[in-house]
Amino acid sequence: MAEKEVKLMKGNEVIAHAAIRYGCDGYFGYPITPQSEVMETLMELKPWETTGMVVLQAESEVSSINMVYGGAATGKRVMTSSSSPGVSLMSEGLSYLAGAELPCLVVNCQRGGPGLGTIQPSQGDYFQACKGGAHGDFHLIVLAPNSVQEMHDFVADAFDLAFKYRNPAMILADGAIGQMMEKVTLSPQRPRKTDAEIEAECHSWAAYGKPADRERNVVTSLELRSEEMEKINQRLQAKYKAMEENEVRYEAIECDDADYVIVAFGSSARICSATVEIARAEGVKVGLLRPITLYPFPKKVLAELAERGVKGFLSAELNAGQMVEDVRLAVNGKAPVEHYGRQGGSIFTPDEVFKALKDKIINR
Amino acid sequence: MKETLIIAGFGGQGVLSMGKILAYAGVMQDFEVTWMPSYGPEMRGGTANVTVILSDRRISSPIAHEFDTAIILNQQSMDKFESQVKPGGTLIYDVNGITHHPERKDINIYSINATEECAKMGNAKLFNTMILGGYLKVCPVVSMDNVMTGLKKSLPERAWKMLPANEEAIRHGGEIITAVHTL
Numbered sequence: 402m403a404e405k406e407v408k409l410m411k412g413n414e415v416i417a418h419a420a421i422r423y424g425c426d427g428y429f430g431y432p433i434t435p436q437s438e439v440m441e442t443l444m445e446l447k448p449w450e451t452t453g454m455v456v457l458q459a460e461s462e463v464s465s466i467n468m469v470y471g472g473a474a475t476g477k478r479v480m481t482s483s484s485s486p487g488v489s490l491m492s493e494g495l496s497y498l499a500g501a502e503l504p505c506l507v508v509n510c511q512r513g514g515p516g517l518g519t520i521q522p523s524q525g526d527y528f529q530a531c532k533g534g535a536h537g538d539f540h541l542i543v544l545a546p547n548s549v550q551e552m553h554d555f556v557a558d559a560f561d562l563a564f565k566y567r568n569p570a571m572i573l574a575d576g577a578i579g580q581m582m583e584k585v586t587l588s589p590q591r592p593r594k595t596d597a598e599i600e601a602e603c604h605s606w607a608a609y610g611k612p613a614d615r616e617r618n619v620v621t622s623l624e625l626r627s628e629e630m631e632k633i634n635q636r637l638q639a640k641y642k643a644m645e646e647n648e649v650r651y652e653a654i655e656c657d658d659a660d661y662v663i664v665a666f667g668s669s670a671r672i673c674s675a676t677v678e679i680a681r682a683e684g685v686k687v688g689l690l691r692p693i694t695l696y697p698f699p700k701k702v703l704a705e706l707a708e709r710g711v712k713g714f715l716s717a718e719l720n721a722g723q724m725v726e727d728v729r730l731a732v733n734g735k736a737p738v739e740h741y742g743r744q745g746g747s748i749f750t751p752d753e754v755f756k757a758l759k760d761k762i763i764n765r
Numbered sequence: 766m767k768e769t770l771i772i773a774g775f776g777g778q779g780v781l782s783m784g785k786i787l788a789y790a791g792v793m794q795d796f797e798v799t800w801m802p803s804y805g806p807e808m809r810g811g812t813a814n815v816t817v818i819l820s821d822r823r824i825s826s827p828i829a830h831e832f833d834t835a836i837i838l839n840q841q842s843m844d845k846f847e848s849q850v851k852p853g854g855t856l857i858y859d860v861n862g863i864t865h866h867p868e869r870k871d872i873n874i875y876s877i878n879a880t881e882e883c884a885k886m887g888n889a890k891l892f893n894t895m896i897l898g899g900y901l902k903v904c905p906v907v908s909m910d911n912v913m914t915g916l917k918k919s920l921p922e923r924a925w926k927m928l929p930a931n932e933e934a935i936r937h938g939g940e941i942i943t944a945v946h947t948l
Contacts, residue, residue: 409792409800409918435804520804581827582785582800584792668827675826750830 406587412552413579415587416482416508416572417442419556420454424593425506426477427455429468431487434520435576436510439482452593462487466494466507473503474620476599476607478560482508484576485526486517488534495569496535499637500622502606504563506556507541508572510579513746521746522576522668527723530573531696538634540641542570542648543695545666549583557588562648566640567606573695575719577668577748641697650693651702655681659688661762662706663754664728665717666692673717675751676758687758695724703731713762714738717754719747737762766796766821768906769829773814773846774838774859779893782919783836784815786897789915790907791819799827812841819906834904836896840864853948857900867945874945875903882941883934890927891934898938909935 410418416439420428430440440458448454455472459465465481472479483491488509498505509530513523528534530543542562544555552574559570594602599609611617624630652670655677656662665673670691680687690706692699703714713736716725722740729738741757743749749757770787774780781802791798801816816832818824835846837858847867850856855873861880879895894916901912916931 407792409789409798576804577801577827580802580804582788582798583827584798672826672828678825748828750828751826752830 408585408587409582410549410585411438411580411582412546412549412574413438413510414442415549415553415585416556417446418587419553420480420506421446421448421452422588422590423557423560424452424478424591425454425480425556425560426593427457427468427472427479428481429457429459429465429472429479430481430483431459431462431465433484433487435512435522435579436482436484436508438579439508439510452590454593462490463494466491466498469505469507470494470498470501470503473498473505474501474607475609476603478504478506478564478594480506480508480560482510484510484512484520485514485523486512488526488529492529492535495541496533496537496539497622498569499539499541500537500633501620502567502637503569503620504560504567505569506559506563506572507569508574511573511575513744519746520576522578522719522748523744523746524575524667524669524719525721525723525744526573527695527718527720530571531698531727539637540568540644540696542566542568542644542697543573544570544650545573545693545695546578547667547670547691549578549581549585552578553585553587564602566644568640568644573667575668576746645697648694649697649699649701651699652689652691652693653702654689654691655686656688656690656706658686659706660686660712661715661758662688662690662711662713663715663717663758664690664692664703664724666695666724668748669717669719672749672751673754676717676754679751679755680758685763687755692724698727698731700727700731703728704733704735707732707735711736715754715758715762716740717749717757718742719749720744766819766906768819768834768904769832770817770819770834770836771814771829771832771846771849772817772836772838773812773842776811776813778813778838779890780813780838781815783893783897784817785919786894786912786915787817787819787907789918790911791817791915793911793914794819794907796820796907797822797824799824801827812839814842814846834900836900838896843867855903857896857903857942859896870946871948873903873947875899875942876945877938877942879938879941882937886930886934886937888930891930894931895934895938895941898935899942900938901935902939902942
């Protein structure tokens with residue numbers, strides 16, 4: 402297949418291209434606006450004829466996530482995608498995947514809720530994505546792309562992190578990033594892992610067929626003995642701690658001399674980067690801190706900014722105030738932290754965010 | 766160079782496609798490009814709009830609150846977007862179905878009767894490329910060669926037989942666009 406190519410593409414379309422080019426083994430999904438182009442593009446590209454990747458439309462999101470569980474249990478690189486209500490249906494499966502320590506990729510192209518809500522963009526699933534979102538003490542690795550290029554790049558990054566930590570990873574996008582077209586550079590095609598490579602990599606845990614030289618691997622999240630279950634929980638927590646130490650990613654725009662810092666992720670961060678331009682043009686020193694990993698959250702850099710003397714933080718989100726709680730915990734009372742948001746599929750503009758920053762922080 | 770453009774009208778008028786042709790042409794011309802649609806459950810009859818930004822620098826926000834140019838194709842869009850054109854900017858509208866004409870004095874206003882001209886050419890499907898031709902006459906942000914490449918890329922192969930008629934529509938759009946008020 403072709404080498405690096407520059408294309409004009411929707412965020413959702415690029416997820417499909419990136420998955421094939423990464424060497425993904427299987428996609429299991431169920432259509433829902435605004436992410437339906439992911440499976441539509443896969444069906445058009447017919448990767449089963451080229452790389453051998455399986456693409457299957459399941460009968461529901463509950464089936465999709467459990468097909469992902471099955472594929473992941475054999476050491477394969479498998480994924481699904483959906484939008485908010487569909488991801489809610491998957492939440493039981495996500496807890497089981499985390500409990501059984503299975504790597505996989507889930508893409509959530511968020512829409513406005515609660516309930517069936519609207520098909521327009523929202524960031525109302527931050528809590529769901531970052532605070533477990535289902536029963537039990539667990540975390541997903543959560544990456545928040547803010548461009549079509551990052552939709553592409555994060556497919557590979559999310560799979561790599563999922564396998565590094567044997568943990569489900571989520572790309573938390575939204576209808577704006579999914580439906581928007583931008584230029585994107587596609588990576589070269591990588592071969593899918595061979596059976597021998599999967600065996601070498603996943604020998605200790607995956608159920609790809611029992612060789613004679615080891616005991617059978619059992620993939621389960623069930624452990625009825627509380628002492629053993631506590632040990633499993635401690636192992637999971639140690640894993641999350643390692644993620645917090647090693648995998649935090651963020652982008653800091655004009656934060657070095659900033660008096661005020663906007664914190665925003667995904668599509669909101671794109672809008673707020675224009676707010677920084679407007680503010681700087683007026684002589685107000687505003688910076689933007691964009692968490693790229695929402696879990697693990699970039700607490701340390703926020704604490705450092707507060708320590709350095711930033712006079713106030715504005716968490717700008719397309720929700721009623723979710724990430725703001727993590728910003729407050731990180732800033733820990735050293736400076737005021739306020740929230741500005743729109744909901745229900747409405748999107749704020751760069752000047753609205755600047756007005757909110759003035760009203761809630763600068764002039765208060 | 767940075768052009769922030771909104772195209773707004775009914776679903777089925779070719780609003781999103783027109784934006785796509787421009788976006789492709791922008792890529793050909795080595796611009797940074799964003800194409801941000803309003804998307805809805807309806808295919809025809811509902812309102813549709815798309816924001817296209819072409820820039821020689823990295824584009825920060827794909828969402829804008831004011832536009833260098835607005836191409837307006839129905840009354841609802843006129844009501845919503847006339848006020849969102851930057852002072853000194855440009856508003857282009859198709860007169861068909863417009864009951865309240867734009868009144869601002871601080872922007873350039875052009876009208877085009879593409880609905881009628883397409884009917885004369887016997888193909889209503891040429892509407893959006895005729896409007897595009899009018900826009901390119903007033904704001905030549907991309908070259909005609911790149912527009913034709915963009916058009917070819919945004920059409921499926923089975924529709925390539927329509928390319929000459931569309932090229933003619935683009936040319937004709939440039940001829941029929943009329944200045945209503947210029948600064």
